[in-house]
Amino acid sequence: MGVEQSPAWQALQLHCDAGVGSQHLASLFQQPNRVDEFSLAFDQLYVDFSKNRITRETLALLMTLARQQGLPQAIEQLTRGEKVNETEDRPALHTALRAQGKDVQGFAADVQPQVAEVLEKMAGLVNKIRCGHWRGYTGKPITDVVNIGVGGSDLGPLMITHSLQTIESPVRLHFISSIDGTQTSNLLRDLNQETTLFILASKSFTTIDTLSNAETAKDWLQECIPDDDAIMSQHFIGVSANQQKMAEWGIPPENQLAFWDWVGGRYSLWSAIGLPIALKIGMQGFRELLSGAHAMDQHFMTTEMEHNIPVVLGLIDIWNINFLDIHDKAILPYDARLRYLPSYLEQLVMESNGKSVTKSGQRVAYKTCPVLWGEVGPNAQHAFYQLLHQGTQAVMSDFIAPTTRDDFDPNLHSEKNESLRLQHELALANCFAQSRVLMLGDEAIPESLKAAFDSPFKHYPGNQPSNTILLDTLSAHTLGMLIAMYEHKTYVEGVIWEINSFDQWGVELGKQIAKETHQAIKDPSRLDGFDESTKTLIQRVVS
Amino acid sequence: MKISVFGCELSGLVTAGSLAHTGNEVLAMPVGNLLKTSDLEQGILPRDEPGLSSLVKNQVAEGRLRFSDDWQAGIAHAGIFMLSMPSWRSDKAEEVVEAIGQTADKDVLVINQSTFPIGTADRFEASIKLAFAQRGLVAKVSVVSMPEFISEGSAISDFSKPDRVVLGSHDQQSTAIIRDLMRPFNHVTDQVKVMSTRAAEYTKYAVNALLATRISLVNELANNAEHFNIDMEEVRQGLGSDNRIGFNYLFPGCGFGGPSFAADVQALVGTLQSKGYDADLLKAVLQNNETQKEVLFRKAWRFFKNDLKGRKFAVWGLSFKPNTATVDNAPSVKTIEALVAQGAQVVAYDPKAAAAFRRYWGERPGVTLVDDMYQALDEADALMVMTEWRRFWSPDYEGMLARMHRPVIFDGRNIYEQSVLKSFGFRYFAVGRGETI
Numbered sequence: 017m018g019v020e021q022s023p024a025w026q027a028l029q030l031h032c033d034a035g036v037g038s039q040h041l042a043s044l045f046q047q048p049n050r051v052d053e054f055s056l057a058f059d060q061l062y063v064d065f066s067k068n069r070i071t072r073e074t075l076a077l078l079m080t081l082a083r084q085q086g087l088p089q090a091i092e093q094l095t096r097g098e099k100v101n102e103t104e105d106r107p108a109l110h111t112a113l114r115a116q117g118k119d120v121q122g123f124a125a126d127v128q129p130q131v132a133e134v135l136e137k138m139a140g141l142v143n144k145i146r147c148g149h150w151r152g153y154t155g156k157p158i159t160d161v162v163n164i165g166v167g168g169s170d171l172g173p174l175m176i177t178h179s180l181q182t183i184e185s186p187v188r189l190h191f192i193s194s195i196d197g198t199q200t201s202n203l204l205r206d207l208n209q210e211t212t213l214f215i216l217a218s219k220s221f222t223t224i225d226t227l228s229n230a231e232t233a234k235d236w237l238q239e240c241i242p243d244d245d246a247i248m249s250q251h252f253i254g255v256s257a258n259q260q261k262m263a264e265w266g267i268p269p270e271n272q273l274a275f276w277d278w279v280g281g282r283y284s285l286w287s288a289i290g291l292p293i294a295l296k297i298g299m300q301g302f303r304e305l306l307s308g309a310h311a312m313d314q315h316f317m318t319t320e321m322e323h324n325i326p327v328v329l330g331l332i333d334i335w336n337i338n339f340l341d342i343h344d345k346a347i348l349p350y351d352a353r354l355r356y357l358p359s360y361l362e363q364l365v366m367e368s369n370g371k372s373v374t375k376s377g378q379r380v381a382y383k384t385c386p387v388l389w390g391e392v393g394p395n396a397q398h399a400f401y402q403l404l405h406q407g408t409q410a411v412m413s414d415f416i417a418p419t420t421r422d423d424f425d426p427n428l429h430s431e432k433n434e435s436l437r438l439q440h441e442l443a444l445a446n447c448f449a450q451s452r453v454l455m456l457g458d459e460a461i462p463e464s465l466k467a468a469f470d471s472p473f474k475h476y477p478g479n480q481p482s483n484t485i486l487l488d489t490l491s492a493h494t495l496g497m498l499i500a501m502y503e504h505k506t507y508v509e510g511v512i513w514e515i516n517s518f519d520q521w522g523v524e525l526g527k528q529i530a531k532e533t534h535q536a537i538k539d540p541s542r543l544d545g546f547d548e549s550t551k552t553l554i555q556r557v558v559s
Numbered sequence: 560m561k562i563s564v565f566g567c568e569l570s571g572l573v574t575a576g577s578l579a580h581t582g583n584e585v586l587a588m589p590v591g592n593l594l595k596t597s598d599l600e601q602g603i604l605p606r607d608e609p610g611l612s613s614l615v616k617n618q619v620a621e622g623r624l625r626f627s628d629d630w631q632a633g634i635a636h637a638g639i640f641m642l643s644m645p646s647w648r649s650d651k652a653e654e655v656v657e658a659i660g661q662t663a664d665k666d667v668l669v670i671n672q673s674t675f676p677i678g679t680a681d682r683f684e685a686s687i688k689l690a691f692a693q694r695g696l697v698a699k700v701s702v703v704s705m706p707e708f709i710s711e712g713s714a715i716s717d718f719s720k721p722d723r724v725v726l727g728s729h730d731q732q733s734t735a736i737i738r739d740l741m742r743p744f745n746h747v748t749d750q751v752k753v754m755s756t757r758a759a760e761y762t763k764y765a766v767n768a769l770l771a772t773r774i775s776l777v778n779e780l781a782n783n784a785e786h787f788n789i790d791m792e793e794v795r796q797g798l799g800s801d802n803r804i805g806f807n808y809l810f811p812g813c814g815f816g817g818p819s820f821a822a823d824v825q826a827l828v829g830t831l832q833s834k835g836y837d838a839d840l841l842k843a844v845l846q847n848n849e850t851q852k853e854v855l856f857r858k859a860w861r862f863f864k865n866d867l868k869g870r871k872f873a874v875w876g877l878s879f880k881p882n883t884a885t886v887d888n889a890p891s892v893k894t895i896e897a898l899v900a901q902g903a904q905v906v907a908y909d910p911k912a913a914a915a916f917r918r919y920w921g922e923r924p925g926v927t928l929v930d931d932m933y934q935a936l937d938e939a940d941a942l943m944v945m946t947e948w949r950r951f952w953s954p955d956y957e958g959m960l961a962r963m964h965r966p967v968i969f970d971g972r973n974i975y976e977q978s979v980l981k982s983f984g985f986r987y988f989a990v991g992r993g994e995t996i
Contacts, residue, residue, distance in 0.1 A: 149900035153865060155857030156850070246865050 018374070019514055020338075020382045024081035031077055032339040040479050041069055042459040056325050058315050059308075060488035061497050063325050067455045068332050068412075068481040069340060078331035079321050081512065087327065090511040091504075095317050097123025097278070101518035102375060108518040109276075110283035110503065111313045114306035114496070119314060127276070134274055138288055139299045141253065141273070146186050146298065150213065153246040158213045159187060162203065163292045164233065165217030166193040166225040169255070171363050172285025172499075173217075173292040175356035176305065179495055182353070182423035185296045192233075195225040200232050209240040209251075216254045217289055219281050221261035224527070230265075255288045280518050282363050283503060301492045308496025316504045326501050329483060330508030333412070336481060337383050342410040346400075347390030350417040350447040353490055357416070358390030361502055368506045368517040375516050384513050386412075394446055404454060405476055413454065413482040416498070417447050418490040447484070454480040560584070560740060561637035565655045567594050567626070569606045570672055570707045571643035572615060573714045579618035580719075581743040586625050586636045590644055590651035596626035607884040607911055610715050630658050639668045639736070643707070646674040646819060646826060656683045660690025666699040668733050672707045674763055674823050676830060680704040680727060680756035703728040704756040705737065706763035711817065712882035719743075723750040727759025764827045768841055771824045773808045774815050775847040781811030781991025782854070791991025792973060811990045813945060813971030814851035816879035816888035821845065852890035855943050855969040856897040858988045861996050862941070862967065868902035871964070873939040875932060876946025876972075878912035886915045890971065891945040899925035908935040910948055936962040947972035956983045 019025055044050070045066075054066035054075075082088075094100050097107040112124040113131055120128060144150045148157035163173055170193040177189055190207075192199045214233050218226045230252075237247045244266070254267035255275070262272050273288035285293065286306060294302035312326075321327045336342040345365075347358040369385035391399065393415065404411050421440050424433040453460045457478020461469050468474075485501075487494040510517030533554070536542045540558050543551050560583050564575040567589040575587040589596065594605060602616035618624035627633060633640075640659060642652050652673060659667055667687065671680055684702035691698060704727035709717040724741055728734045734753055738745075745751060754762070781791040791811050799806035815821060824845060831838040863870060879889035886892055889912075895905050905926045909916065913928045920926055929935050932950065936942060936959055944951055952974050960966055960983060968980060970989040977994075980987040987993040 144900070147900070149897065151860060151865070151901075153861075155853065155860030243864075250865055 018378065018381050019081075019085065019512065022081075022084055024077065024084040025338075028074075028077045028081060028335070028339055031073060036069070036071055036074060037340055039069060041067060041455045041481065042457070042478060044069065044071070045455070047071075056323060056328065058319075058325055059311050059497060060491075060494050061312075061325070061501070062486040063329065064484040064486075065328065065332055067451055068336070068483070069479070070332065070335060074335060075322070075328070075331070078335060081334070082321055082327065082331060082508070085512050085514070087321065087508060087511050090507075091317060094507060095124060095313065096121050097127070101280070101516060103516055103519045103521070104277075107278045108280050108283065109278045110280065110286055111310075113279065113286035114309040114313065114500075116303065116306060116310065118310065119317075127278075130274075130276075134288055135303075138273055138291060138294060141271075142291070142294045142299050142302075145213065145295060148186065151250060152210045152212070153241045153243065153250050154210045156210045159211040160190060160207050161187050161213045161215060161292065161295055162190045162192055162207070162233070163215045163217055164192045164226050164229045165215070165255075165289070166195075166223060167363060167367075168281030168284045169217035169219065169223075169226070169289055171282075171356065171360045173290060175354075175360040176285060176290070176293045176495060176499075177296040178356050179353045179490060180293075180297050180301070180492060183297050183301065187295055189292050189296055191292070192229050193225065195228060197229070197232060200229050204233070204236050209237050212237075212251065214252050215291055216252060216262075216265070216267070217256070217291070219257045219275070219279075219284065219289075221254070221256040221258040221265065224530075227265075253291070255291055281520075282367055283518075285499075297492060304492040305496040308491075308493035309500035310496075311493075312497045312500035312504070316500075326504035327508050329501070330505040330512070332481075332483070333386075333505070333509055334512050336412045337386055340410070340481075341383075342412050342481070343383060343386045344409055344411040345386045345388045346396075346404065346411055346413040347388065348393040348396060348413055348415050348447075348450075349390070350393040350415065350443045351490060352392050352395075354416060355392050358388075360499075361390070362388055364502060365506050367520050367523070369510050369513065369515060370522065371513075371515045374514040376514070380513065380515070382513070384515060385509075390414075393450065394443055397446065397450065401450065404480060411480055413451070413480065415447050415451050415482055415484045416487075417444055417485075418487045418494070419444070420489050422489040422491065451482045451484055454478060454482055560639060560736075562586075562639045562641060562740075563588065563633040563637045564641040564643055565630075565633065565652070566590055566642065566644035566648070566673070567599055567605070568643075568645050569608060569611075569711065569714055570645075570709060571641070572599075572604060572606075572611055573608070573709055573718050574641055574643050574672065574707075575624055576611065576614040576618055577715065577718050577744070578740070579621070579624035580614065582623070583740070584623055584636075585618070586627055586633050588627055588630055588633045590648055590655070596628055599626045606711070608711065608714050609882060614715060630655065631662060634659055634662050638663075638666055639670065639740070642669060642671045642673050644673045646823060649673070649675045649679070652679075652683075656686055657690070660687040661694075663687075663691075663698070664696065667701070668736060669702040670737065671702065671704050674706060674819065674826075675760070676826070677757055677760045677764070679760065699732075701728070701730045701733040702756070703730070703733050703737065704759040706759060708763075708766070711885060712880065721745070721750060723752050725759050725762050726751055726753050727756035728753060729756065764823060767820055767823045768827060768844075770808050771815065771820065771848065772840065772844045774812075775844045775851070777809055777811050778814070778851045778854075778990065779847060782851075784991040785995050788995060789991075790977075794991075811973060812851075813854050813890040813894070813990060814848045816852070816886075816890055816892075817883075818885060818887040821848065821888050849893075852893040853897055854990060855945070855971050855988075856894050858969050858996050859898070859941060859943070860901075862986075862988070866901075867898060870898075870903045870940045871938055872898055872903055872905050873935040873942045873963070874905055874907040875909075875935065875942060875944045875951050876948055877907055877909035877916045878946050881946055881948045882911075884911040884915055886912050886919055889945070891916070892919060894943065894945065894971075895920075895926060899923075906935045906937070906939065908932045909946065910950065912946075933958055933962060938962075938964045940965045941967035941969060943969045943971065944974065945971050947974050956980070956985070960984060 051066045055064045095111045097109045099107050101108050109124055112127050117128050145158055150158045174191045190203055216230050237251055241247050248266045249268055252267055253271045254262040255273045256262045257275050257277050275287035279287050316326050347361050349357050365388050366385055372380050374380055424436050455478055457476035507517050536554055562578055562583050562585050564571050564587040567587055575585045579585040600619050602612035604612055644652055680702045684700055687700045706725055738751055784791045795809055798804050799809050828838045828841045877886050877891040898905055908929050966985045968985050968987050973989045973992055977987050
């Protein structure tokens with residue numbers, strides 16, 4: 017029996033059909049104290065989920081569903097390090113990476129010494145590079161660090177370093193991911209071999225995208241450096257769960273940073289994959305990121321479900337998707353520093369839950385992961401918000417913003433500070449206005465403007481649900497909390513849907529077929545067996 | 560004349576001693592709390608400057624030079640006030656100027672010798688005038704700029720036999736007084752160049768900027784000469800003999816340092832940038848110099864194939880130049896930091912600057928300081944010459960060979976002859992000279 021036939025699910029369906037599902041948000045907001053009831057605050061995070069089409073009873077029924085699905089036990093299994101990733105027969109212990117020895121049990125406790133050891137080794141490398149004592153082959157200090165990685169080995173460090181861009185760093189960081197080589201050749205034109213260090217970040221160390229970019233980087237170094245040993249010892253650091261492959265590629269042991277198969281790629285920024293982050297903000301900053309995430313882990317593990325932010329947000333998604341039939345989710349940060357958050361969450365959420373087979377191998381009879389996308393909110397207002405306001409698509413949104421900016425001195429009354437402050441206020445005003453109009457639609461139009469909006473083209477249906485997530489400020493600590501919150505929320509949804517959120521078999525076949533296709537491009541005699549369309553495409557390339 | 564000198568660092572002491580020597584009654588006052596007047600009176604000075612201690616002692620003995628902590632006494636003592644402080648003590652200068660404004664009761668002439676931001680003299684003059692006006696005091700106020708051009712190691716002769724005296728003064732009477740004050744040092748030909756106060760202030764910065772640029776350019780030319788197997792010493796002869804260029808400040812080496820030179824250029828760059836003006840060339844000059852300070856480290860790094868762990872380096876010379884005990888911004892400091900960070904051991908010798916280096920380095924491991932230049936060489940994998948003290952120019956080569964583990968010399972001041980060293984069996988690497996690596 018699938019979860020959709022379970023009593024708790026059926027109860028929710030009845031509740032929905034009985035009228036809650038068709039109520040408009042504007043009418044729900046007639047109820048007093050709605051925000052008190054439907055908001056949660058923890059540490060430096062405030063979450064308002066009142067703009068969802070829920071009632072007190074909806075939440076209670078969702079909690080029953082969660083208990084029925086064994087969510088409390090599932091949380092414990094995850095954080096103790098049990099093998100929640102059944103298809104790959106391993107745990108998913110990202111929480112152990114940020115515990116820093118505290119509050120851990122089971123296998124999560126067993127791995128603490130090796131986690132600490134790698135953090136220590138990482139700290140040594142980070143300090144050496146940031147102090148200018150890591151030298152290139154001619155003896156000049158490294159000024160530029162290029163992270164070569166893709167997916168989880170790219171998006172997390174890229175997103176975090178971009179988010180914390182106002183922190184001054186002694187080295188410049190660059191990211192190369194795409195297999196096509198454009199990023200690499202563009203970047204290398206502006207860099208100097210003497211002062212450039214590459215990080216090869218790949219969990220398997222077999223990722224073709226990363227290794228092909230790495231070979232290009234090596235060729236570029238060889239243009240100037242005759243001694244291959246010097247290239248490997250001074251210009252490459254490897255980060256991988258596969259030490260043997262790292263060694264085979266030529267990375268010397270002292271330049272290797274390990275992580276483990278129980279760290280999922282999209283959950284790996286907390287491991288040595290976070291090296292670019294530590295280079296950007298220093299090791300202390302990196303540890304603040306870890307402790308922010310650890311604070312959220314503790315909240316997730318110890319708070320009763322009704323006040324547990326990831327649980328509540330996960331369950332509301334379930335309500336929106338499975339009962340209100342909403343299958344699109346927009347991530348809308350109102351701070352350009354969070355520009356890469358949408359693409360980071362695209363991977364986290366869709367690679368985790370974009371699945372249609374339950375853990376027991378049955379095809380699901382219900383919708384799972386929504387299509388998730390996003391953009392910096394103020395920019396998106398000039399792009400796809402038209403669809404949110406007047407399209408035919410129901411979309412749920414997460415609005416995310418820091419309430420204050422800490423990158424200027426509040427006591428300093430310079431013009432630059434004033435304009436930053438003013439612009440921040442404008443961004444927040446837009447953030448709050450958009451979620452309000454999405455919720456209320458025409459109801460938001462003040463009396464004085466009613467006449468001006470009296471036209472079928474100026475009609476706003478509203479009723480689009482959203483969450484608003486406020487961070488006190490954008491810092492390593494709050495980012496750690498925010499990302500951990502999304503990780504756990506994703507797991508909560510996976511548990512309800514009975515799917516494995518930690519494997520990604522969907523991306524495997526394409527990699528294999530690409531190899532075969534590459535053979536055919538190199539040797540057109542191997543074209544037999546391809547379909548007509550692919551054959552034609554290959555022929556257009558070859559001829 | 561009666562003169563009060565504020566500041567008892569190198570510039571203040573040289574000024575006070577030299578002016579007392581020519582007959583003036585000088586009262587000198589330290590600013591900040593680091594110097595004791597009782598020490599100063601006995602010739603115990605913050606800097607080990609040749610001839611300065613005896614000059615001070617003699618003038619104290621003659622009764623023309625006195626020291627005091629009492630600024631009020633200084634303000635009462637004279638109508639001529641010299642501000643002779645390091646550039647980073649402008650906060651104290653502000654206090655002195657405020658005290659003059661509040662308590663002076665007659666005409667004042669303030670002569671600023673310190674390297675403070677452009678416009679300081681004008682600002683100080685306005686400040687004292689305002690204070691006088693508020694007190695209802697009718698007296699003449701003149702603040703002039705007379706930047707010092709003394710160098711550590713030759714400070715007394717730089718003051719007493721100046722190439723020229725740059726005087727920024729808007730006031731003829733002040734100019735006349737200062738001409739008279741400087742007459743004993745300006746006897747042979749009139750070397751006083753009178754200009755606006757701002758021009759004088761800017762001249763000081765501009766001189767340092769030009770010299771720094773010249774040194775960095777020569778260094779860049781030398782580094783590149785190596786790539787073509789050219790001996791930069793030969794090129795230097797060719798360059799210097801061109802009248803348009805001349806031989807001064809033409810020696811390539813491992814970078815310039817010291818407490819004020821680079822800091823002044825840095826201050827100028829900071830000022831220009833904060834106002835949005837161009838400073839591209841000067842920024843490059845400073846960056847180039849920081850890189851040059853590690854030139855010997857880079858040679859050693861390549862010589863030992865990117866692995867210096869456990870290597871032992873002898874270092875001759877720690878001070879930023881000979882005849883001084885100062886290590887501020889010295890190339891030796893940066894080089895030793897770099898060596899130790901790679902796991903190398905350093906044994907260093909300097910005739911005067913060991914104590915200053917010890918203060919800088921603290922209790923950290925990796926560096927041993929010795930009192931004998933040859934002792935530093937025991938079991939060394941290489942010698943690095945960072946400062947061209949005279950005693951390093953003609954050492955006992957055979958004795959060196961006997962002590963060193965490897966006969967390798969990295970010469971940051973180009974003081975040796977490659978052919979001679981080669982005949983003794985040394986490997987020799989210098990700046991734009993010696994073997995290419």
